[in-house]
Amino acid sequence: MADIKTEKTVAEELREAARHIRENARGTAAGPWKAAPVWSPDSASTSAVYSHAYPTGTVESEVVASGQKRYRKGGLRNPCNARWIALMNPDLAEPLAALLEHMADIAEFAAKRGLRTAAAGQVEHALAVARVLNGTAVPAPSGDAPSGPQLRR
Template identity: 50%
Template sequence: MTELRDAVAKLRKHVKHATDGPWVTSSVWSPRATSTSAVYSHAHPAGSVESEVVASGKIRSGYGGIREPWNAEYIALMQPAVGAALAEWLHLVADVVEARIAQDGSDEYAVDIEGDHALVVARLINGGAK
């Protein structure tokens, strides 16, 4: 139980300090291609410093670099292994829901026992609203 609560606390801390989303990626964005990729927040006006979540590449004349260190921390926290674990969890929940539908013939109660949290996560990953 301690491990779960520690992970929740760590994740919530990083979520609290990272730039709000949704985040989107963009390829070469700087005037002289000094950065090869960037992540922007749609929660802030386009082109504003606040909208620049993370930019990778060579820093030149103020272009590129990390705008908010917490964003890099959050991105590092969401490493591919976390994504793989989330995918496995969503796969398992989908199997359970599919089995419930097959058994009952209805999707009325065929939600995950966590109160639809898996559906919320899936919709956010798919670009939909909670």
């Protein structure tokens, strides 16, 4: 009976994430994307992300609207989600996919030769990104929710 390979190599995981990025970037509104506050009569949305590759105010230019969220002193406007979405626009897809593939090449080279390269730490960081993208990341212990950067543009 033949052995069935069930675990992926580090290089395979990195390349899977690169494919996932490229597949999901196809068909999206062109970048760059920018976040902006919006007014909504029912307060259903308070921030939006727009593609600057299309004329302002067109249906094509709107990428996503973000709903209201109470925070701190009871305010309703929280543009953090919109800023984060805008930062992760499709212009990032190809450079990030290429970086993951480059790290896959390094991991594969090292694995074939039984080496621990000077780039091992970099490969581990790239693998952490790949696992989030592939949906295989190990969640943080409960109560240890990650806090992301407060990005301003």
